[in-house]
Amino acid sequence: MADFFDQICEVLAENGKKYPGNLTANSDIREFFSAVKTPQPEPAPVKNDPPPVMPRNVNTPKPLNQPQHFNDLKSLCDSLADCQNCPLCRNRNHIVFGEGNPNARLMFIGEAPGYEEDMQGRPFIGAAGQLLDKMIKAMRFTREEVYIANIVKCRPQNNRTPAPDEITQCIPFLHQQIHIIRPEVIVCLGATAAKALLNTPNGISRLRGKWCNFENIPVMPTFHPAFLLRQESAKRDAWHDLQLVMSYFFSREKK
Ligand code: URA
Numbered sequence: 001m002a003d004f005f006d007q008i009c010e011v012l013a014e015n016g017k018k019y020p021g022n023l024t025a026n027s028d029i030r031e032f033f034s035a036v037k038t039p040q041p042e043p044a045p046v047k048n049d050p051p052p053v054m055p056r057n058v059n060t061p062k063p064l065n066q067p068q069h070f071n072d073l074k075s076l077c078d079s080l081a082d083c084q085n086c087p088l089c090r091n092r093n094h095i096v097f098g099e100g101n102p103n104a105r106l107m108f109i110g111e112a113p114g115y116e117e118d119m120q121g122r123p124f125i126g127a128a129g130q131l132l133d134k135m136i137k138a139m140r141f142t143r144e145e146v147y148i149a150n151i152v153k154c155r156p157q158n159n160r161t162p163a164p165d166e167i168t169q170c171i172p173f174l175h176q177q178i179h180i181i182r183p184e185v186i187v188c189l190g191a192t193a194a195k196a197l198l199n200t201p202n203g204i205s206r207l208r209g210k211w212c213n214f215e216n217i218p219v220m221p222t223f224h225p226a227f228l229l230r231q232e233s234a235k236r237d238a239w240h241d242l243q244l245v246m247s248y249f250f251s252r253e254k255k
Contacts, residue, residue, distance in 0.1 A: 004235040005134035012138065067172050073102050076176050080153065085169040088154035088162070094121030098149030098177060105249070106139075107147045107183035108132065109174070111192040111224065112162050118155035123148045124225075131225035132189070139242050147181055149174055151196045167196050178217065184252070185245055186217055190224025209241045220245050 002010070070076040077097045083089060096113035099122055108124075116126035124132045136143055152162040152170040162170075174197075178186070188194040191204040198212050198219065207221040222241035223234050 003134055004232070005131070005138045008138040008239060012140065067176060070176060071180065073177065073180055076173065076180065080173060086166045088152060088156060088166055091157050092154040093118050095153050096121055096123050096150060097153060098123055098147065100143070100147035101145050102181060104145060104147035104181055105184045106141055106245070107149065107178065107181060107186045108189055109186060109193045109197060110150045110189045112150050112152045113155040114159055115155070123150055127229060128224065128226040131229055135225065135238070135242060138239070139246050147183065149177055151193050161192055171196055178214070183217060185248060186214060186219045187245060188219055188221040190227060194221035208237065209244065218248065
């Protein structure tokens with residue numbers, strides 16, 4: 001059976017033929033859901049102006065090695081070449097800096113590179129990455145149009161969650177990437193990404209589907225694709241979250 005997000009793409013493609021220019025395809029998507037899943041309540045109304053969230057400071061220690069300030073991604077990436085700021089450098093094969101359109105309107109932030117990513121130096125290219133590609137396509141973006149990065153740039157052994165001090169050391173580089181790219185929207189994939197970027201202790205089930213913000217950039221936390229691979233039923237919630245992002249872009253285009 002085709003994956004959930006493949007099916008969404010099919011419905012959207014059909015819908016696009018019927019209603020050219022209509023991004024969200026609400027009635028057909030609802031029909032799709034009711035055909036394959038139990039009925040759901042109406043999606044929450046989209047807030048076009050996400051409220052700022054001033055998060056609690058949980059990762060308190062200041063980074064020991066503040067990165068130099070760079071104005072372009074290449075210089076920032078080059079500055080990391082031999083990074084030894086944290087113990088993750090010991091076992092890495094490649095630093096996974098991030099990739100995509102330097103002028104991306106939409107940025108995805110994951111947790112940390114996995115095995116495949118460490119071997120190739122590229123983010124989200126394993127099984128979770130394939131699902132992320134489908135999610136991006138279902139949002140009517142291409143992988144080349146968006147930017148994809150992680151909270152930490154080196155793989156934690158056995159794919160463990162990065163430790164707080166590893167995050168503290170690495171996140172200033174992600175902050176610089178965000179400053180350089182200035183995306184219109186950030187999607188945080190999973191708890192580690194959402195907690196670290198938003199500096200909140202709240203879990204992903206509480207955070208997902210609600211607009212947050214990082215330095216006035218709207219942030220939508222949603223489930224990590226690796227979780228969605230294990231928990232198929234959560235794809236419906238993830239799709240709801242991604243639709244909020246699509247609606248946000250759509251509302252901006254209408255203005
Ligand atoms: N999971 C992540 O969080 N990031 C990757 O790059 C790959 C898998």
